[in-house]
Amino acid sequence: MFVQPRYEYRRPAELDGRRRHCVIVVGAGPVGLAAAIDLASRGQPVLLLDDDDTVSVGSRAICYSKRTLEILDRLGCGEPIATKGVSWKVGKVYQGDELAYQFDLLPEEGHHRPAFVNLQQYHFEACLVERARSLPTLELRWRHKVTAVRQGDESVTLTVATDDGDYAVTCDWLVVCDGARSPVRHMLGLDFEGRVFRDRFLIADIRMSSDFPAERRFWFDPPFHRNHSVLLHRQSDDVWRVDFQLGWDADPELEKQPERIEPRLRAMLGDDARFSIVWSSVYTFQCRRMQKFRHGRLLFAGDAAHLVSPFGARGANSGIQDADNLAWKLDFVIRGLAPASLLDTYDAERVAAADENLRNSTRSTDFITPKSAISRTFRDAVLSLARRHAFARTLVNSGRLSVPAVLADSPLNTHDGDAFAGKMVPGAVACDAPVDGPRGRWLLEHLCAEFTLMVFGRVDEATASSFAAARVPTRVLQVGGAGGVRDVEGLVASRYDGRDGTSYLFRPDQHVCARWRSFDRERVNAAVMRATGH
Amino acid sequence: MDLITSANLAAPDDFYEALIETHRGLDDAQSALVNAKLVLILANHVGDMDVLRAAMTAARQDVIPAQPEGRT
Numbered sequence: 001m002f003v004q005p006r007y008e009y010r011r012p013a014e015l016d017g018r019r020r021h022c023v024i025v026v027g028a029g030p031v032g033l034a035a036a037i038d039l040a041s042r043g044q045p046v047l048l049l050d051d052d053d054t055v056s057v058g059s060r061a062i063c064y065s066k067r068t069l070e071i072l073d074r075l076g077c078g079e080p081i082a083t084k085g086v087s088w089k090v091g092k093v094y095q096g097d098e099l100a101y102q103f104d105l106l107p108e109e110g111h112h113r114p115a116f117v118n119l120q121q122y123h124f125e126a127c128l129v130e131r132a133r134s135l136p137t138l139e140l141r142w143r144h145k146v147t148a149v150r151q152g153d154e155s156v157t158l159t160v161a162t163d164d165g166d167y168a169v170t171c172d173w174l175v176v177c178d179g180a181r182s183p184v185r186h187m188l189g190l191d192f193e194g195r196v197f198r199d200r201f202l203i204a205d206i207r208m209s210s211d212f213p214a215e216r217r218f219w220f221d222p223p224f225h226r227n228h229s230v231l232l233h234r235q236s237d238d239v240w241r242v243d244f245q246l247g248w249d250a251d252p253e254l255e256k257q258p259e260r261i262e263p264r265l266r267a268m269l270g271d272d273a274r275f276s277i278v279w280s281s282v283y284t285f286q287c288r289r290m291q292k293f294r295h296g297r298l299l300f301a302g303d304a305a306h307l308v309s310p311f312g313a314r315g316a317n318s319g320i321q322d323a324d325n326l327a328w329k330l331d332f333v334i335r336g337l338a339p340a341s342l343l344d345t346y347d348a349e350r351v352a353a354a355d356e357n358l359r360n361s362t363r364s365t366d367f368i369t370p371k372s373a374i375s376r377t378f379r380d381a382v383l384s385l386a387r388r389h390a391f392a393r394t395l396v397n398s399g400r401l402s403v404p405a406v407l408a409d410s411p412l413n414t415h416d417g418d419a420f421a422g423k424m425v426p427g428a429v430a431c432d433a434p435v436d437g438p439r440g441r442w443l444l445e446h447l448c449a450e451f452t453l454m455v456f457g458r459v460d461e462a463t464a465s466s467f468a469a470a471r472v473p474t475r476v477l478q479v480g481g482a483g484g485v486r487d488v489e490g491l492v493a494s495r496y497d498g499r500d501g502t503s504y505l506f507r508p509d510q511h512v513c514a515r516w517r518s519f520d521r522e523r524v525n526a527a528v529m530r531a532t533g534h
Numbered sequence: 535m536d537l538i539t540s541a542n543l544a545a546p547d548d549f550y551e552a553l554i555e556t557h558r559g560l561d562d563a564q565s566a567l568v569n570a571k572l573v574l575i576l577a578n579h580v581g582d583m584d585v586l587r588a589a590m591t592a593a594r595q596d597v598i599p600a601q602p603e604g605r606t
Contacts, residue, residue, distance in 0.1 A: 374566070381570035391578040 002122055002237065007053050007129070009143040012160075014167040021047045021171040022334060024158065026146050026184055028052075030061065030121065031302030031319035032177030033128035037075045038327030040138035042449060044334060047171070048138060049160060051145035055129065058279040059120035059205050062235050063313035066106065067404040067429060068320045069113040070444055070510070077131040078113070081124060085117025086234050091216040093398050095383040097223055101393040105401060110491045111432045112442040116313070116401070118214070118235045120205075124316075149174070149187050149298075156297050173330060174298045177319070182304035190295065194288025195362070197309065198248040199369040202282050204261050206240050208275035218398040220368075220383055224267040229368055229398070231311075239278060242268065243310075245368070252282040285309045287362050289354050294347040299326055306354040308361035311368060311399035318357050321404060322350050328449075328508035332532060337472050342533035345412055353405035360400045367397035404429040407511055414505075414514035414527040421497045430510045433492045437485030443492055444510065446485055448475045451528055452506045455519055456498040457481060463521065472528050474505075507531055537588035 013019055025036045028050035036048040064085065072078035093101040105115035132138050147166070148159035156174045160167055176184045185192060217232040219225070228245035235241055244264055246255055254260060261280055269275065289306035293299065302319030326346045332338035370376035385392035407413070407427035414426060424431060432444045439445045446452075451474040453467060464476040478484025479492050487493055496504060505514040505527050514527035543549050556572075557565045577586055 374570075377563075377566045377570045378574070381567055381574055384567070385571055385574060389575075389578075392574060395574070 002120065004054050004057070004122070005126060005129075007140070007142040009053060009163060010141065011164050012141060012144065012162065012167060012169075014160075014169050015162075015164055019169065020155070021045065021169065023047070023173045023175060023330065024049060024156075024169070024171040025175040025177060026158075027176070027178035027302075027304070028125075028129070028132075028140065028142075029056070029177060029179060029302070030124055030128065030316050031323050032175070033125065033132055034071065034075065034320050035175050035177060035301060035323035035327055036138055036140075037077070037128065037132050037135065038323060039331060040132070040135040041075060042327065042331040043137060044331055045137045046139070047169075048132065048140045049144045049146060049158075050140070050142055053142040055125035056121040058281060059122065059235060059239065059241065061121045061124070061313075061316040062118050062233060062241055063317075063401075064117050064119060064124065065313060065317045065402045065404075066111070066113045066115050067402070068317050069117065070429075070432065071320055071324045072128075073113070073444065074324075074449070074510070075131065077127050080127045080130075081119060082113060082117055084123055084127070084236050085119035086214045086236055087114035087117050088214045088216060088234070089115035090213075091218065091398070091401070093396055094217070094219040094222060095387065096219075096221055098387060100220075100383055100386040101396045110434050110489060112444065113432070118233050118241075120235050120237075120239065121316070123236065146178075146184060146187075149184055151188075151296055151298060172297065172334070175326065175330070176298055176300045176304050177302045177323075178304050180303040180307050182300070184298075185290070185300065185304055188295070188298075191291050192288050192307075193291070194286055194307065194358075196286045197284065197365055197369060198371075199365075200246040200248060200250045200252060200255070200282055200284050201310075202244040202246050202250075202255050202261065202264070203280060204242045204244070204265060204277055205235070205279040206242065206265065206275040207238055207278050208240055208269075208273065209238055210240070212240075220379075220398075222268075225264065230268065231398075240275075246282070250282070255282050256280055283310075285365075287358050287365070289351070289358060292347055293322075293350055293354075294343055299330070299343065299346060301326060301350075305350070306358065308357050309365045311364040312357075312361050312401050313399070314357040314361055314402045317402040318353060318405075321353065322346075324509045325350055332472075332508075338532040339534065345410065345533060349405075349407045349410050349412075352407070352409060356405055357402075364397050364399045368399075410513075412507070412513055412531040412533070414523075414530055416515065418515070418517040420515060422495060424496050424504070424512055424515070426512050426514060428512050430504075430506055430512060431495045433487070433495055434489050435479075435485035435492060436488050438483075443485065446477050447506050447510050449508055450475060451508060451531070452477050453524055454479060454496075454504045454506065455481075456493065456496075456502040457500040457519075459519065466521075467524070470525070470528070472532050474524070474528055505531070535582055535585055537585050537592065539592065 025032045025048045036046045039046045089106045091103045145161045147161045150157045155170045157170045214234045219230045231243040233241040293305045301322035308314045329342045382395045454477045456479045458481040467474040501518040503519045513531040
């Protein structure tokens with residue numbers, strides 16, 4: 001059973017004299033914590049402010065993608081979350097009580113992390129808080145509520161309310177991760193355009209012992225909840241998430257009552273099932289985004305910047321990718337390794353990613369919640385055909401689950417001059433593969449916090465050390481050579497279409513930004529400069 | 535490939551009769567479902583997105599919405 005932690009409030013030094021910070025992060029949810037941990041791991045002093053003194057109340061976001069786990073591995077907290085979470089990769093979609101469609105999100109071996117783990121948001125946040133507290137340059141302040149924000153040419157000034165009164169604090173950069181209702185966004189009167197969907201959903205998290213498999217199950221029009229959809233997920237601690245579509249006319253206050261929820265669960269699980277309701281919520285959802293994620297010295301990330309429907313697990317996972325994209329760029333700008341304009345590419349890349357997420361999530365919603373009679377007819381036609389015909393199964397949309405954005409149009413990419421097969425195009429996230437190397441058994445563990453140049457074959461030591469000593473340091477990782485990693489199953493070569501001499505340049509966030517068939521120092525230097533916004 | 539809008543059916547009357555026959559005995563809702571399935575089956579058979587877009591545009595031509603689209 002999860003015991004809600006209470007983190008201690010401390011009187012801030014600013015009440016006794018003003019101090020200037022380099023980076024302040026507002027909001028210690030999953031995204032703010034990830035951003036602050038990333039920056040502090042890179043040695044940056046970070047102040048993280050949260051208006052509360054605990055983690056998420058209720059399980060809320062529960063599906064964390066492979067990419068999120070890989071990012072957390074880099075941040076030093078992937079393992080506890082992967083271990084505590086429930087791994088899954090299979091999704092089943094039912095029409096009525098018949099299986100209409102089944103998908104496998106990771107049908108191949110040779111990856112460190114599973115397609116997804118399900119874990120209550122409070123566990124997720126508690127793991128990140130623990131990691132944050134171990135970092136000497138990260139100061140976490142609980143019950144510090146930002147009440148005013150003023151941006152000047154050279155700094156941002158915040159007013160923060162505490163139990164001991166208000167104080168002012170200034171910083172060079174403000175990372176805003178204060179959630180869907182983003183008080184900071186409101187204080188600045190910034191836009192948040194989009195659509196509201198006219199449907200309501202009931203979440204019931206129940207504790208139940210069951211040997212039901214760990215897979216995502218989705219029903220359209222099941223016998224136990226006619227004319228609506230139901231989603232089932234397994235979480236850790238024997239907690240299960242049941243999500244009932246209720247329709248727009250449902251009364252949210254009424255539907256929250258346990259006397260209303262229990263019969264719904266009984267109809268689904270049977271009269272003999274033993275369960276207890278641990279958390280429930282009735283929600284509606286919206287698809288929105290800010291026009292720009294960078295506003296001068298303010299950088300918005302996560303739900304504060306973009307909001308999607310929950311079908312597809314694209315909320316928290318895209319927010320963690322925002323943090324992943326932003327942290328190294330901000331670090332490089334602060335260290336003087338990149339011009340401030342590099343932060344505009346955070347905006348460009350993550351706006352494009354948000355649009356992809358919004359597009360996918362809106363399409364899923366249109367399938368799950370048809371907005372017209374004809375839309376409903378086509379939906380039912382797809383489901384009816386799916387039972388007999390393979391083509392129709394590809395149209396069934398119960399949520400297209402989060403995959404990392406391929407930043408194909410990024411200005412930081414160097415376009416291919418050579419021919420390559422496979423998926424590792426400039427902009428793609430590095431694909432993991434089993435290796436034998438000094439840092440462990442997986443390729444991603446060998447990509448460092450700076451730029452990494454992965455070379456198939458040998459690179460002489462003098463070249464490698466000159467890259468390491470360059471203005472923008474780049475570490476050389478040899479595949480096959482001495483001191484590098486051994487491609488134990490040949491999967492690095494096959495996934496990267498690697499031959500002797502093939503070289504890949506990875507950004508600090510593990511995205512491919514350039515690749516060549518042969519190693520050439522000048523071309524690598526030019527690609528590193530391009531990828532750092534020079 | 536372009537959308538074929540010149541005559542392409544070997545026996546147009548046979549096709550038309552078969553189409554109407556497909557709906558025999560169905561109420562409006564069932565007919566709507568059958569039509570929707572038919573569209574999906576044919577769309578998959580065609581496969582080419584450009585052709586499908588051209589077909590959807592041609593189908594929509596001259597059909598004026600009864601009410602302007604509202605904001606939701």
